[in-house]
Amino acid sequence: MFVCVCNAVTESQIRRAIDEGALTLADLRTRLAVASECGYCTVQVDEVLSKRLLEIATTRASGQSAGSLPTAR
Numbered sequence: 001m002f003v004c005v006c007n008a009v010t011e012s013q014i015r016r017a018i019d020e021g022a023l024t025l026a027d028l029r030t031r032l033a034v035a036s037e038c039g040y041c042t043v044q045v046d047e048v049l050s051k052r053l054l055e056i057a058t059t060r061a062s063g064q065s066a067g068s069l070p071t072a073r
């Protein structure tokens, strides 16, 4: 599904860019040109960004806490 119609950018492309290191709307604008024309997609792009960053943080946090737990003897 297209998130940014002006630049034909899909949600999958945005999620992939985040997985590859984009951390801000400005990063996504630079990489994919989202929100660089009419701007109607800005809120939706920001929602995809926030949701994906939260997913990444949650995954990392659960992995880190599990890895940092002391082992039973």
Ligand code: FES
Pocket: 003, 004, 005, 006, 007, 034, 035, 036, 037, 038, 039, 040, 041, 042
């Ligand atoms: S829909 Fe993204 S800039 Fe127009």
